[in-house]
Amino acid sequence: MSQWTGEQRAFAIEAYFKANDSCAVARRRFCSHYNIRRLRDAPNEDLIRLWVRRFRTTSSAVNNPRPRPSRSSRTDDNIELVANSLRDNPRQSVRKRAAALGLPKTIVHEILKKDLKFHPFKIQIVQALKPNDYNLRKSVCETMLQRFHTVNTIFWSDEAHFHLNGCVYKQNCRYWSPKGQNLRLKHQQPLHSPKVTVWCALSSGRIIGPYFFENDRGQAITVNGVSYRLMLKDYFLPTIREHPAYSSHTWFQQDGATPHTARETMALLRDFFPKKLISRFGDILWPPRSPDLTPMDFFLWGYLKSKVYETNPATISALKENIVREVNGIPASLLHRVARNTEVRFQECVRRHGQHLDEIIFKK
Structure with missing residues (x-):
């Protein structure tokens, strides 16, 4: 019983x-x-x-009911105390704030939510910009808006790593067990997780890719100038020639990574995209530390990883199959929305004089 x-x-x-x-x-x-x-x-x-x-x-054998937190603790004085604490340090956690103020955690939480009508928001992690970056970002965005009535003629490109074990956030790793029965469960994770390196090129109507940088045994390799040019010659350039929308008006964008901007690589790209190369040392100088301006970073990689790991792939083959399936499954309507959002980002960057785009939100 x-x-x-x-x-x-x-x-x-x-x-x-x-x-x-x-x-x-x-x-x-x-x-x-x-x-x-x-x-x-x-x-x-x-x-x-x-x-x-x-x-x-x-004089009783029954359990005494646990005292519930008194609502009287949400007094005007305590509400003012919590409000002043927020003004001094809005990033402090509820637990630490309660300990610092000498109030129960539940009372502090109720004051924040019910009395002060506050809501916890996640901090956005962005790359620190250098002093020269602001003017360069603004100038590039102005150039893009002047030259392109739409960004439909641009192929944006980049590569990203997809690790087999995904990303484990330890703060959310918990298990439940009867009191006193600590199972000492562990999440085993290899020191060097198996991964694939994926490259894609995205336009407003189509994605070219995914292309996996790997050797003859199917193992991921480091992207260097040689492997990058091999991908361009054997995969991307032949594919884009067959693209119905490809014309002399098509532009190509890449970031300033060393394999992308090696002399031989730039010569190959200039020959195929004469005066239509957006890159470091290109016809339009793409600004460094600006993932918020390219759809590869602000959309594609995050979107793919949210889909690819839903089924928890257990092998590299399953991981690659998921990536191919999800890339091919992106509808053209979504790519059109990404293109429109890119233009909005350029406009906002100009308005903010090259600063981070705090108020730009992309919804799938």
Whole structure:
């Protein structure tokens, strides 16, 4: 039985006293009185002793109800105290704030939510910009808006790593077990997680890719100038020639990574995209530290990773299959929305004089 009534507790206490403080005798009498066949189904000796101690202290064997936090703690003084604390340090956690103010955590949380109408928001992690970056970002965005009535003729490109084990956030890793039964569970993770390196090129109507940088054995390799040019020659350039929308007006964008901007690589790209190369050392100088301006960073990689890991792929082959499936499954309507959002980002960057785009939100 999981819950004993007050009458049963009283009988066990009385049997304990009549047996000269013997828990064993009290248990046998309890079983006989309540027709319990197995002794293990009766209250154990520790529980009977607990009832006896409680009876001696409170003259009752029943559990005392736990006191609920008093609503009186949400006084005007405490509300003002929490409000002042927020002004001093809006990033402090509820637990630390409660400890610093000497108030119960539940009361601080209620004041924040119910009285002050506050809501916790996640901090956005962005790359730190250098002093020269602001003017360069603004200038590039102005150039893009002047030259392109739409960004439909641009292929944006980049590569990203997809690790087999995804990303484990330890703060959310919990398991439930009966009290006292710590299973010591561990999440085993290799020091160097298997991964694939994926390259894609995205326009407003199509995605070219995914292309996996790997050797003959299917193992991921480092992207360097040689492997990048091999991808361009054997995969991207032949594919884009067959693209219906490809014309002399098509532009190509890449970031300033060393493999992208090596002399031989730039010569190859300039030959294929004459005067239509957006890159470091290109016809339009793409600004560094600006992932918020390219759809590869602000959209594609995050979107893909949110989809690819839904089924928890257990092998590299399954991971690659998921990537191919999700890339091919992106609808053209979504790519059109990404293109429109890119233009909005350029406009906002100009308006903010090259600063981070705090108020730009992209919704799928």
